Amino acid sequence: MYSKPLPPAPTRKSQYGVDPSLVQKRGAELSNITHVPLSELIPDQPSVIYPSARGLAAVRSETEAALAKVDMSMISEGKTVNILASHHGFTFLGGEPYAEMLRTIKDVVAQRTKAKEVRLRAGLGMRFRETEEYIKAFKLDEYFNGKAQGMAPIDAGIPIETSLGTLYGLKRAYDADFIIHAHNSDVREVHFHRQVDRAVKPFGMSYARCETRSTYHMNLGPRAANFVARAIFESPFVQSKFAFAAFMIMSPAGAVTVDADNDLYAINDRTTVGGMKNYGKIIHLFGAVDDCIVILDFPCPVPYVFASGVIYANMVGANIDLFDLDNPLPPYTWYTETYYREGGQPLIPDIPPVNPAIKAVVHNYAWVGYPAVFFAEHTPTIVVGQEQAELFNRDPMNLNYMKHALLADNLDAAMAFAYRTTGTDKVMIFDGASGGLNVSHSLADLLRRVAPGVNEKVDKVLLPKWLAQRDIDVQLLDQVA
Amino acid sequence: MKTVKVQAKVNQELCTGCRTCERVCPVYAAELVKEDKGFHVEIDPSLCVGCWNCEQRCPEHAIAMVACEPFDISTDVSLYDYGQIKELCRKARFHPKQLVCYCTATRAEELAAAILGGAASPEALVRATGVGSGCGIECNQTILRFLEAAGVAWERKKGSYQWMGRTMTNWEVPAEVKQKYAGFRFDSDREIMDRIVQAPVEP
Ligand code: SF4
Numbered sequence: 001m002y003s004k005p006l007p008p009a010p011t012r013k014s015q016y017g018v019d020p021s022l023v024q025k026r027g028a029e030l031s032n033i034t035h036v037p038l039s040e041l042i043p044d045q046p047s048v049i050y051p052s053a054r055g056l057a058a059v060r061s062e063t064e065a066a067l068a069k070v071d072m073s074m075i076s077e078g079k080t081v082n083i084l085a086s087h088h089g090f091t092f093l094g095g096e097p098y099a100e101m102l103r104t105i106k107d108v109v110a111q112r113t114k115a116k117e118v119r120l121r122a123g124l125g126m127r128f129r130e131t132e133e134y135i136k137a138f139k140l141d142e143y144f145n146g147k148a149q150g151m152a153p154i155d156a157g158i159p160i161e162t163s164l165g166t167l168y169g170l171k172r173a174y175d176a177d178f179i180i181h182a183h184n185s186d187v188r189e190v191h192f193h194r195q196v197d198r199a200v201k202p203f204g205m206s207y208a209r210c211e212t213r214s215t216y217h218m219n220l221g222p223r224a225a226n227f228v229a230r231a232i233f234e235s236p237f238v239q240s241k242f243a244f245a246a247f248m249i250m251s252p253a254g255a256v257t258v259d260a261d262n263d264l265y266a267i268n269d270r271t272t273v274g275g276m277k278n279y280g281k282i283i284h285l286f287g288a289v290d291d292c293i294v295i296l297d298f299p300c301p302v303p304y305v306f307a308s309g310v311i312y313a314n315m316v317g318a319n320i321d322l323f324d325l326d327n328p329l330p331p332y333t334w335y336t337e338t339y340y341r342e343g344g345q346p347l348i349p350d351i352p353p354v355n356p357a358i359k360a361v362v363h364n365y366a367w368v369g370y371p372a373v374f375f376a377e378h379t380p381t382i383v384v385g386q387e388q389a390e391l392f393n394r395d396p397m398n399l400n401y402m403k404h405a406l407l408a409d410n411l412d413a414a415m416a417f418a419y420r421t422t423g424t425d426k427v428m429i430f431d432g433a434s435g436g437l438n439v440s441h442s443l444a445d446l447l448r449r450v451a452p453g454v455n456e457k458v459d460k461v462l463l464p465k466w467l468a469q470r471d472i473d474v475q476l477l478d479q480v481a
Numbered sequence: 482m483k484t485v486k487v488q489a490k491v492n493q494e495l496c497t498g499c500r501t502c503e504r505v506c507p508v509y510a511a512e513l514v515k516e517d518k519g520f521h522v523e524i525d526p527s528l529c530v531g532c533w534n535c536e537q538r539c540p541e542h543a544i545a546m547v548a549c550e551p552f553d554i555s556t557d558v559s560l561y562d563y564g565q566i567k568e569l570c571r572k573a574r575f576h577p578k579q580l581v582c583y584c585t586a587t588r589a590e591e592l593a594a595a596i597l598g599g600a601a602s603p604e605a606l607v608r609a610t611g612v613g614s615g616c617g618i619e620c621n622q623t624i625l626r627f628l629e630a631a632g633v634a635w636e637r638k639k640g641s642y643q644w645m646g647r648t649m650t651n652w653e654v655p656a657e658v659k660q661k662y663a664g665f666r667f668d669s670d671r672e673i674m675d676r677i678v679q680a681p682v683e684p
């Protein structure tokens with residue numbers, strides 16, 4: 001007997017996706033779909049504060065408790081403060097928990113200091129109005145008294161002198177006396193950051209100009225790139241403004257707690273360990289899937305759609321150990337993408353292929369605003385709905401996406417084609433369902449069968465290796481949720 | 482290659498003259514024109530590469546992207562000496578067949594060809610190849626590395642937010658940084674990038 005699927009994360013009205021009314025059927029409504037609770041696959045998952053019966057009040061009280069331990073004395077009377085946020089946080093659990101953490105930080109700072117102004121500055125990925133949409137949706141502009149703004153990597157910049165020479169930050173991020181780094185610990189782009197300085201990354205990304213972000217993705221190499229954020233964070237300029245950091249600590253099942261510290265590197269160590277511990281198993285479990293059809297069904301661009309807290313880009317690279325720093329190139333990073341010739345042959349033989357277990361991708365609902373042609377080039381892709389195809393055809397980052405993808409009228413037609421051409425009945429849905437994974441019956445059986453072995457391997461073999469590679473004390477494992 | 486299907490159009494009624502569009506445009510196609518009584522923003526359709534930057538940043542939502550007669554932007558690599566193309570790519574530390582723009586599928590050889598054809602500034606390279614007209618982020622340094630490798634001196638338009646400057650590559654990271662932060666594996670990554678640059682042109 002298989003349980004019912006979990007409700008997928010709702011669609012979201014956005015200029016970057018088709019109108020929700022056009023998403024006529026979700027993957028979870030297909031026949032033969034069930035859900036596997038995360039707790040069944042990975043029994044030692046930490047308990048979560050959200051979603052929980054305590055609702056958003058839990059986020060507020062955990063944030064207040066975490067901030068109680070933080071020194072705010074540097075924010076003296078009359079000073080201005082920018083709370084720096086990023087779009088990622090708003091993609092978790094509907095976005096409200098992250099918004100509530102931001103509101104709480106504002107309230108506590110206003111209460112404990114005599115700051116003249118506490119503002120919100122929300123950076124983003126490649127969709128230049130995305131955080132404006134979140135600010136509006138969560139009424140953050142009102143909450144911040146008209147002082148909440150999105151910021152894009154093409155906005156006015158400011159040179160920052162670093163140990164890597166001059167890099168460029170966003171002027172608006174740093175236009176206050178002090179900054180508070182308000183982020184999250186979700187592993188998310190492990191293919192890029194490799195769980196190295198995960199907590200520092202926004203200094204080289206969502207708070208940075210395009211020159212800096214291009215340095216990360218083009219100039220330094222797949223692992224060395226992670227030094228960009230550290231170079232900026234350690235610059236005298238940023239150090240003179242940094243007050244503290246507050247992080248929503250995530251697990252595949254939801255928000256675990258809030259961590260805050262004046263020492264970003266202390267949070268960095270904790271989130272590095274916690275991320276490997278809580279996400280290592282689920283990502284490796286994805287790597288144990290032998291074949292499947294993937295359904296993209298979440299309000300985010302193609303690589304960022306979630307299944308049990310893991311993004312599709314991680315599934316694309318799950319055929320290698322993404323946490324193992326001895327693997328220089330994941331199957332998908334922006335370095336790897338550039339290393340293929342036009343005909344698809346790699347420039348050097350040691351480029352790892354895209355996860356061959358993904359036999360087809362049914363793109364039921366995913367946004368534009370991220371260059372996604374690589375995914376359609378490397379895996380047979382069927383896009384549902386003419387309107388969605390048109391959206392991609394207009395998007396300056398995806399002009400070639402539909403050249404490599406097929407078009408189906410509706411989800412049922414796309415699935416029928418995918419079943420017939422791949423010969424697999426295993427289906428994995430990236431739909432942001434909370435607390436578990438929506439999959440086909442056959443994939444549920446496989447996951448249940450292989451999970452104990454994967455868990456044991458991660459605990460006994462991989463975690464100690466990952467920690468040693470990062471010079472992190474294994475004792476921290478027991479101290480971190 | 483970039484096929485331009487849409488271009489920017491300003492609703493002058495909504496425009497407050499803040500100049501944001503002018504400042505974020507990678508090819509300087511948007512310009513605020515002062516008049517005796519007021520101002521208006523002009524978008525030069527012969528320059529606009531349909532990147533959406535201005536549409537996405539105009540604080541008044543005064544810019545729309547409207548369909549235009551589609552046209553292609555690319556440089557024909559076969560018109561230039563491939564030996565020179567190869568040399569310039571390797572000097573900029575790219576493989577000639579390496580992808581340099583995810584959005585337009587432009588390869589390094591095309592940037593080199595465009596420079597050999599006379600493109601002598603970042604905006605000219607965008608106009609000649611379409612690079613930098615998609616996400617507007619990731620190929621930024623590639624463009625500047627190519628211009629530097631070709632010995633091209635260029636100047637930023639006054640007031641523009643774009644093209645702030647070239648930044649460091651792996652080949653230039655100071656030894657003391659690499660030593661102090663060995664965990665970032667600078668040398669091992671550089672070894673891969675060197676092998677890419679030196680890989681044969683034909684498979
Ligand atoms: S960004 Fe918008 S409001 Fe500002 S000058 Fe351009 S069109 Fe006018």
Ligand code: SF4
Nearest residue numbers: 506529530532533535
């Ligand atoms: S769409 Fe891009 S190229 Fe065209 S005017 Fe706007 S910023 Fe300039």
